[in-house]
Amino acid sequence: MNNGQGAGQAGFFEQVLARAATTGAPLCVGLDPRAAKVAELREQCGRLIEATAKFAVAYKPNSAFFEAHGPEGMLALLDVIATVPDGIPVLLDAKRGDIASTSEAYARAAFDWLGALGLTVTPYVGLDGLAPFLARPGRAAFILCKTSNPGADEFQALPVQTADGPRPLYEVVAAHAQAANRAGNVGLVVGATDLAAMARVRAVAPDLWFLAPGVGAQGGNLAATLAAGLRRDGWGLLINVSRTLAEAADPRAEAERLVRAMRAGRAEALGHRRQ
Amino acid sequence: MNNGQGAGQAGFFEQVLARAATTGAPLCVGLDPRAAKVAELREQCGRLIEATAKFAVAYKPNSAFFEAHGPEGMLALLDVIATVPDGIPVLLDAKRGDIASTSEAYARAAFDWLGALGLTVTPYVGLDGLAPFLARPGRAAFILCKTSNPGADEFQALPVQTADGPRPLYEVVAAHAQAANRAGNVGLVVGATDLAAMARVRAVAPDLWFLAPGVGAQGGNLAATLAAGLRRDGWGLLINVSRTLAEAADPRAEAERLVRAMRAGRAEALGHRRQ
Incomplete structure (x- = not known):
């Protein structure tokens, strides 16, 4: 069992905040290695981690690209x-999520075996099914809320009848997630591809961290994303960049450029709010 | 790469129908091994498969209980x-599901590496994200619709505004799934724990196969489940039984008992419809 990111260490969000205080920018580096051979998974990710370690507040490996290579990929x-x-x-x-007894086994796989401190999870089954992910001290669960794919709105933007009138499903998910954040370990996945939606989710979930995919290759605007998504304390946003870094001629220089742009965008967003 | 269930074979639903024609009952045997050691995973599942092979139309291993043991579990x-x-x-x-380029990698993991013919998937991201699972000839994807956990209704039963008035979210998911069934390889997960909902889903999705968990340990009634969920052709329902079989003193006798009860329930349900 790998407890590299295990007991005794600071929790996920404590580590993110400590890193962000150092870098000044909420850059999350996505690891989505597309490779024909297992050895390339290690090489691609190893190179990207080495090049970006000074700038990243978190790393986000996508399990699918490893699972596609079978147990050797794991x-x-x-x-x-x-x-x-x-x-x-x-x-x-x-993106795990099942009835609670099954989610407990997924939590063991992600947190105990693989040694991750955070995990993305999917809400459709209901938050009772996600309880095992939220019961781990120091471990964070990011619930899908508004994703960055072209068809995200098919279900996520459906108008749900509520006591306050119709609201898109993703806002209902955000409100339930905010209410479930008793241990301070709940996050949301909110794509940078729909910043009006991000602002609405921020209004509904003022305390939660957002993981924001969709900047760069998927087209989201950095400064506008920070303006829409930052919490009152100037944090609460993890901006994920995967392909732009992996495909850069010089990933280190690209990471530095992204961090500078994030610092500037963050200063601008916070300056506007103070006015 | 394991192509044990790969190219050249009949597709998932063809095999299910051929088996069901033999057994006369839609028994799907769930493999949810809870074990402290990896060797026990193989032993528990091996014993259950041997005892039930005469009666099962499909086997449904739950990935989580293997993943919890790390790569050895896989x-x-x-x-x-x-x-x-x-x-x-x-x-x-x-329960996989992500943006399409990632779902493609999950499809490779499930269908190519592990050699499954069917997979359960989760709809929240939108059906564009599930397209890679539906693009494989002969492979089936069962989309979560109405799950069997206590908190299933938290999101699934939310009233969505539609042109025809409010409908629960699970009905909207079912309608979209029915429309996406162009290649005849879409199924739905519909718990046997809410038979009124199952009947509504059947009305919305007349052609789709349902995977029905929740019979037995979770309390669903077998005959009533068949009455609510069978298609007009008398099939279209996979009734999953996991714990009741795994914990039976004699799993073979229990599987035979279940198949008899399903045959009787099916005859009764079809008889009622003809009247």
């Missing part, structure tokens, strides 16, 4: 997570 | 799937 994922420097938390992107 | 899952006799399809219960 061993590579274990190695990749172990490669992440101490103090930078790992958020496993696996 | 090797055990591969072995368990290879243990299933030819002609009985494997439905991997993994």
